[in-house]
Amino acid sequence: xxxxxxxxxxxxxxxxVLAAVALVYFVIFPTSSPKPFSLTTSxxxxxxxxxxxxxxxxxxxxxxxxxxGSGSAAGYRVREKLAFLPAESQAVGxxxxxxxSATFTGVDATVRVTRASFDVDVETLKSDxxxxxxxxxxxxxxxxxxxTSTFVLSTPIVLPVSALTxxxxxxxxxxxxxxxxxxxxxxxxxxxxLSSAEVQAVGxxxxxxSEFNMTAPSIGGFVNVTNSAxxxxxxxxxxx
Numbered sequence: 001x002x003x004x005x006x007x008x009x010x011x012x013x014x015x016x017v018l019a020a021v022a023l024v025y026f027v028i029f030p031t032s033s034p035k036p037f038s039l040t041t042s043x044x045x046x047x048x049x050x051x052x053x054x055x056x057x058x059x060x061x062x063x064x065x066x067x068x069g070s071g072s073a074a075g076y077r078v079r080e081k082l083a084f085l086p087a088e089s090q091a092v093g094x095x096x097x098x099x100x101s102a103t104f105t106g107v108d109a110t111v112r113v114t115r116a117s118f119d120v121d122v123e124t125l126k127s128d129x130x131x132x133x134x135x136x137x138x139x140x141x142x143x144x145x146x147x148t149s150t151f152v153l154s155t156p157i158v159l160p161v162s163a164l165t166x167x168x169x170x171x172x173x174x175x176x177x178x179x180x181x182x183x184x185x186x187x188x189x190x191x192x193x194l195s196s197a198e199v200q201a202v203g204x205x206x207x208x209x210s211e212f213n214m215t216a217p218s219i220g221g222f223v224n225v226t227n228s229a230x231x232x233x234x235x236x237x238x239x240x
């Protein structure tokens with residue numbers, strides 16, 4: 001067999017193997033993506049009782065330090081494309097390994113979040129694909145190299161009086177977000193619900209991979225990820 005023919009055979013073999021991997025990865029085992037985070041009913045169920053206490057007393061009840069409780073989670077959402085399939089699919093990875101706290105103040109029926117800092121163990125992110133989970137430790141997020149993502153609030157969050165009723169409200173958090181060893185100032189849109197026993201905040205932010213010096217993962221050109229990634233969070237805070 002000539003050298004040229006041998007190289008051709010090897011090249012074709014590699015292509016076939018990669019195509020087979022991609023086929024198994026996306027077709028034989030189709031992806032089932034969880035929906036984005038949303039507020040639960042637990043913290044909003046107390047709205048009727050909280051509304052009767054709206055004002056200075058309710059604001060004072062929220063004052064203090066709150067820590068991340070069970071049920072909190074964070075993760076990513078990206079769109080993957082298999083070379084020979086027309087449609088993209090969503091890939092979602094999540095972890096419950098989230099720690100941190102937030103400090104609330106309550107004065108004259110106004111609630112403020114004056115401090116907040118949260119850490120996510122991105123090395124524990126899991127999706128519905130073991131292969132994907134292994135790959136993001138080496139490419140894209142490179143979580144083996146950068147195992148922690150952090151967010152530190154830089155601008156206090158001022159919440160309107162309606163926040164004291166326990167009803168869902170929309171706001172945002174501006175601060176320093178660190179991913180992949182790179183820190184950027186971002187503003188994350190949030191939906192929040194507050195009661196005297198629980199504070200829940202859900203949100204997400206989408207950004208180009210390059211924003212945090214990452215490269216969109218690609219597996220042999222057959223499995224490609226679009227140029228943007230979304231970070232999602234669901235924080236359930238409990239008073240210390």
